[in-house]
Each structure stands twice: as structure tokens, then as C-alpha cells.
Amino acid sequence: MADYTNETKMLLAVDCIIFGFDGENLKILLIKRGFEPEKGKWSLMGGFIQENESLDEAANKILLQLTGLDGVYLEQLQAFGDPQRDPKDRIVSVAYFALIDIHKYETQLNDRYHAEWFLVNEMPKLVFDHGNMVEAAKQKIRYKAALHPLLFELLPRKFTIPQLQSLYEGVYNTRIDNRNFIRKLTSTGLLIKLEEKDKSNSKKGAFYFKLDKKKYKAKFQAFLNFIPNPENLIS
Amino acid sequence: MADYTNETKMLLAVDCIIFGFDGENLKILLIKRGFEPEKGKWSLMGGFIQENESLDEAANKILLQLTGLDGVYLEQLQAFGDPQRDPKDRIVSVAYFALIDIHKYETQLNDRYHAEWFLVNEMPKLVFDHGNMVEAAKQKIRYKAALHPLLFELLPRKFTIPQLQSLYEGVYNTRIDNRNFIRKLTSTGLLIKLEEKDKSNSKKGAFYFKLDKKKYKAKFQAFLNFIPNPENLIS
DNA sequence: ATAAATAAATGTCTAATTAACGTTTATTTA
DNA sequence: TAAATAAACGTTAATTAGACATTTATTTAT
Incomplete structure (x- = not known):
């Protein structure tokens, strides 16, 4: 530990759990994964963190890419770092959750990602540990919204x-x-x-x-x- | 984003904010940093995450190294990822906070790290963004302990x-x-x-x-x- | 014109919780 | 046995939370 130089570097990602409310039900925005591994499966929207961007910046960028929305409520949830979470390589992912006004959501922008809204209670199985991330996000929202006016x-x-x-x-x-x-x-x-x-x-x-x-x-x-x-x- | 192979890898660390209570005051365990950059300055105890260990495992390992204690209360606080947080290299750090019974703390084990307890209100300036980490940890504990019997x-x-x-x-x-x-x-x-x-x-x-x-x-x-x-x- | 249907809006009472407040008790030491 | 010390204890008032059913505004059908 006396020096940095021979420590292992890893891939670092952010994944976003995006919640929306259509006036009746709570929904979550998922995408069909466009590349291997697990191509074609449903997944959270995510991406790798770049050399020059902070975690928050990376998460905001992803949110903008997928929804076309800027300045939405975004909060770091938790880092997920099980060595086996991605079968192809070691990737630590910092999960964020976002709460958006579903009516502001622009469908044109996201179409290239094959994004779709799902009822949170009728979600398909997700790739890797994304199901755990969603569970953790749901719990966090429940916890926080019981005490703070988050759901607005x-x-x-x-x-x-x-x-x-x-x-x-x-x-x-x-x-x-x-x-x-x-x-x-x-x-x-x-x-x-x-x-x-x-x-x-x-x-x-x-x-x-x-x-x-x-x-x-x-x-x-x-x-x-x-x-x-x-x-x-x-x- | 179609493939992993040409994404940038980064160094990933964990840092632990270790709290103790001596029967009168809340204290925090700090070490004198033994290597550059910022050698000789006060710092949180941390280390790099290894290829084969999860975040929790890495944090527990560090805690064991410094305090000799196993099975202590340890909770992920937040990931800190400002590109400039470490001047020498890009390092994303996942911060954990620990609550330990100060009486169980074994002084022999940590002596090689020059560890010392400080009153949380009379802390020296810390390296990098460790001061921010401590602040965030204090806030989290205050928040959580107001509602849950955490302080036991x-x-x-x-x-x-x-x-x-x-x-x-x-x-x-x-x-x-x-x-x-x-x-x-x-x-x-x-x-x-x-x-x-x-x-x-x-x-x-x-x-x-x-x-x-x-x-x-x-x-x-x-x-x-x-x-x-x-x-x-x-x- | 009137009745029926629909979902929105409203009020009261009781129980539980929270907050403010000062005095007595057990023990040691002088 | 008196003084000193910190620990232990109880009461009241104010606020908040929870349970509960009816009335109101408007549209549509007759």
C-alpha cells in the first residue's frame, strides 16, 4: 500500500433507477440492453464513468441521454461491488435513483435505447444485480418519502x-x-x-x-x- | 458504449470513518499517512479494493487491520468520485463508517499505522476530501440515530x-x-x-x-x- | 326539469405522544 | 451525623395522530 502504481484498476459504472408516476401508478424506466453480455435483456440505464467526470456528472449525463431531461431529482443510492456482479469483467457500479415527472419525458430521444416504462410491481427480470439495485432504491424511497416531501x-x-x-x-x-x-x-x-x-x-x-x-x-x-x-x- | 474493452479503468478505494465513544465524548480514529502524496498528514484509514473482494469485504479488512476488530457495525456511506479528489491519480473512493466499542480497541495492532483518537470536534485537517467524508458520516449518524437505536x-x-x-x-x-x-x-x-x-x-x-x-x-x-x-x- | 350517479371535499372526537418542569434518594466523605 | 454528589423518579398540559361517515359539486340520463 506504499504506492499507487501497482494497484489494480477497475471499470467503474453508474446505473440509474428512474422512477416516474403516470397519475395512477409508480413506474420504472428500463432499456433493452444493446450489447453483450446479456444483449436483448432488460436493464437499467447505465454507462462507464469517464476519466474527467464526477459520479454525479456521469449520472446526470446518462439521465439526459435516456430521457432528454435536465435538472431532475437525482440521488446517489449505493455502490455495488460484488466481484461477480458482471460475468465479463470486474465492474463496480455506483447506483443513482432519479424521480422524474413522467409527462416531461421525451419519447423521441430515448427510442434508440428501446426504453420502456414498467409498473414497478410488474417488472421483467433484469440483468446482473440490477434487480437488487431496484429493490434498494424502492426501499430508500419508501424510507425517505415517509419523512420528507420527496414524492413531489x-x-x-x-x-x-x-x-x-x-x-x-x-x-x-x-x-x-x-x-x-x-x-x-x-x-x-x-x-x-x-x-x-x-x-x-x-x-x-x-x-x-x-x-x-x-x-x-x-x-x-x-x-x-x-x-x-x-x-x-x-x- | 458497445463494448467494455476500450473504457478507462480507475483506481478504487475504500475509506473508513471510525467512530468510538469513551464514555464521555465521541471520537474518531485517524492515522498519519505513511506514503506520498500528503505523507505525514492525518487521514482516514483506507486502502485499494482488490480484484477479488467486494466493497464490504474491503472495508472490513481495513477495519480489522487498523483496530484488530471483527464483526463491528459497518455501513456504506457514499462513493466519492470528484476527478480532482486525489491530486496524484483518479481514485474513486467508497466511504464506510464504523461504530466501535472503544474499549475493545487494541492499541498494539494499530501502532504501526500511527493511529490516534481525536475528539470529533477537535479534529486536525485531513488529506484530500476526507474532511467531507467525516462531515457526511456525522450527518448520517445524526440522521439515523434520531430514528434507530444505532448508538448502542x-x-x-x-x-x-x-x-x-x-x-x-x-x-x-x-x-x-x-x-x-x-x-x-x-x-x-x-x-x-x-x-x-x-x-x-x-x-x-x-x-x-x-x-x-x-x-x-x-x-x-x-x-x-x-x-x-x-x-x-x-x- | 329532475333524478341518479360519481368522485371530491369536509369535521369531530378519542387516544396517544410529546414536552416542560423540581424533588427525592442512595451513598460516600468529612 | 451532616454535607456533598450525581442518579432516579412522576405529573400535568399541549400537541399530534388516528378512527370514523356525510355532504357537495357536477354531469348524464330520464
């Missing part, structure tokens, strides 16, 4: 309370009492009610809300406890 | 309530009401009271407790909320 990153600029609630219900796979849910939400002061209604799902229509960005930033780190009895949910 | 990993088999309290007070740099603290603790059912007293700090003496290992494992993931108003503390 998945919503479009204006959204309705029923949408928001079904998002939480989807992420935690549970039913939430809507009166308590609304009370909790409004007490955060994060929501601004708009005039307009979304009438696509009911005759009465549901009011649109938007996020108070300032308060969102200010309160993001606070422990807001969005989920009742979280210890019964987080496994 | 720092304590010896038997410990007193006042010790436990000063541990929490040290980690959060705050005063905690001892009646509320005890009530919260005992309500978790994690503590088993022993007959024996520790009389080193008072005439009355403080009862020793030990951890109920079974309940500890069972409840570790539950949200126990050890810290009052955590949102006022976590920065």
Missing part, C-alpha cells in the same frame, strides 16, 4: 389531491385515510390551491394544487412524517 | 443511563431532559437493568444496563424517534 418530484407542476394520495398509496402499497392525509398535507403549508379543476376523473372535478417551492426547499430536511405508522410498512 | 453499537456490553445520555448529547451537541430521555428509552424495551452499579462517577452510583439483543435486532428498523424535535437539530 414525481408530479407535474399542477396536480390534484387524489393524484397525490394514489401516489403515496402506490409507493407504500397501502390505503390511506383521505381526511387524515389531507390534514397532514395542508398542515405542512407546502400546497397552493389553484382555481382550476381537473375533471378527467370525476363529475365534480378535483382542484389542482401546485407546490410552494420556497417552503418545499426550506422544509425538505424536516421530519414531516407523511406516513401513519411507518414502522408497520418499512420492511 | 458504540457502547460496551454494560453501560449506564448517564453514559447513554451523554452519548446522545455529544452526537447532537445538545442537552436532553433526562426524565423524558429515560422514559423514551425504557419504553423501547431495549434495556435490561443489571444489579451492579458503576460508582466511578458518583457516590450514589449508576446502575448498569445491557442491551436486549433480540429486541434490538427486531426493532432496529422501526422509527423510534429518540431525539425530541429532530428537525431543529439536523442541518
